[in-house]
Amino acid sequence: MTPRPVDTVISAARDFLGDRISTNNALREQHSRGEDTTTPTLPDAVAFVATTEEVSRLLTLCHAHGVPVTAFGAGTSLEGHVNPVRAGISLDLSRMTAVLEVNAEDMDCLIEPGVTRQQLNDHLRDQGLFFPVDPGSVCTIGGMCATRASGTNAVRYGTIRENVLGLEVVLADGRVIDTGGRTRKAANGYDLTRLMIGSEGTLGIITKVRLRLHGIPEATSAAVCQFPTLAACVETVITTLLSGIPMARIELLDEVQMGACIAYSKLEGFSPTPTLFLEFHGTPASVEEQARAVEAIAADCGGTGFAWATDEQARKKLWQARHDAYWAAIAMRPGARGIATDVCVPISRLAEALLGAKEDIEASGLIAPIVGHVGDGNFHTVILVDPNDPQEFERAWALDKAIVARGLALGGTCSGEHGVGLGKREFLEQEHGAEALAVMRGIKASLDPKGILNPGKMFRN
Known part of the structure; x- marks a missing residue:
């Protein structure tokens, strides 16, 4: 045989x-x-x-x-x-965990793809450097590159795309290529680094990553402010950004998500109302100035209880609660699974997108907390579903499609940071158009003619 x-x-x-x-x-x-x-x-x-x-x-x-x-x-x-x-x-690739180089003076490093953000920052701490891209989960940096990840710090430091200088990639037939170097800019050839970032393992396998690093800020302060309505929360975000205040993080939690985080992370002194988690980086004086300015904006929008947290342990507790938001949402309904949406829209359309999503959720009758990196127009819902109820799954996917459709109509994208995979394939042509999709397919066919790399992803066939 x-x-x-x-x-x-x-x-x-x-x-x-x-x-x-x-x-x-x-x-x-x-x-x-x-x-x-x-x-x-x-x-x-x-x-x-x-x-x-x-x-x-x-x-x-x-x-x-x-x-x-x-x-x-x-x-x-x-x-x-x-x-x-x-x-x-x-x-x-999870065993490829070596930090191969750290060039402190040039603020770059070379790592293997199985290194996590937490592991890298532990390695860098005594050199006064850190890697800022923070998706909020324990994921590998190779995976972050593959999915074009983002996270809570993107409003100030950018996404993974802006923080990768070059890659080593193994192509489908086993050839190994390098896509970039250590310089901060280059103007020659096709940008293969950006082509591989977000390709989700469909064009090649990332085996080394050269990252841009940043200096640990002299001072860091976190703050929490609560609001009577979701609209007031969003108004504060937009006004803050238009004021030119250099925020490090702006995270929004609606009343459902905040209630879940209070219960799951044992947050004391907060109520289940729409909430902003904020962080400021800089010198001690600039951090205080930034925080005072945002506090005044929040107060004008109806925000109350603007609470600072300059102590490192207090800050860590707040941000751990934000990072655990997905698990907090799941804990609201034991036995449920979560369908995560990932819409991103221009900042000027954020209120329409968020408030519209809230209306869609209420109309669906489902539980779906909202949380978002609203400083760059990105927000998520976690739609809780019974894995044994096909009809509930249908309602959940209908809700997901409604939220995405509104985001696209407002000039946004179906996925700000989670990628395409299987879940967002149906929206690609709607967002990019048939001709652009044909070009993507052509690139895939050129680099992977036998279609062996992560088949079935990005495109339906």
Whole structure:
């Protein structure tokens, strides 16, 4: 009997991976999906790679035999990116965790893709540097690059796209390329770094990342302010940004999400009303000036209880509560799963998008807390659904589509930071147009002619 192509690949890969390529059912189940609601798909095997050479050798084998490969980092994706919908090999990069270089004077570093933001910042702390892109979960930086991640600090420091200088990438046929260097700018050739950022493992596998770093600010202050209405919250955000105040973070939680965070994170002294979490970076004097200015704006908009937190432990507790917002939402309905929306709109249309989403949620009868990085127009809802109720899933997806449709109509995007994966494929043509989508397909066909890299993602076929 002729062996299946994937069995041939697994057998050959054991020559250089040994027991780091496994068909163990528990490992396959662990790699069958991320934190999304898509139906799990078992890969045929899981390969734990440790070097660029191993990635290259494995992709060369898979390309030769037409075997699908789906990259896997921490498994925290929310759009089905790591679900190996056509089986094959789940390529786990989580063991590639070396910080290879730190160039303090140039404020850059070179890392492997399995390094997390938390691990990198622990490594950098004694050098007075930090990496600011903070999606709010324990995810790998390689995965953040693949999904074009963002997070709470983007209003000041930008997204992952603005903080990557270059990449090492293994292409579908095993070739290894470098897409950038250490200079802060370059004006030659196609920008392959930006092409790979956000490509979700469909064009190549990222094996090294050169990052732009930033100096740890001399002073940091956090503040919380609560509002009688969601509209007053949004008005404060827009006025603050128009005033030119250099905010580090502006996070919005509606009354449902704030109530969930109070219960889950044991926040004392707050009420379940629309709330802004704020952070200011700079010198002690500038931080105080910024905070005072925002406090005055918030008061004019009806905000109350503007509470500062300059103590590091108090700040950490506040931001940990914000980072745990997804889990706090899930805890509101034990046994439920969450469908996360990810609309981003121009700041001037934020009020329409948020208040419209609130109306859609109320009309649906579902529980869906709202939380957002509103400093750059991005917000999320976590639609809580019973995984055993198909009709409720249908209502939830209808709500998701309504929120996205309004965002697109307001000049926004279906995904500000979560990526496309399986969950947002249907919106791509609506947002970009048929011709642009055809160009994307052409790029995919050129770099991955056999379609082995994360097949079924981004495009429906």
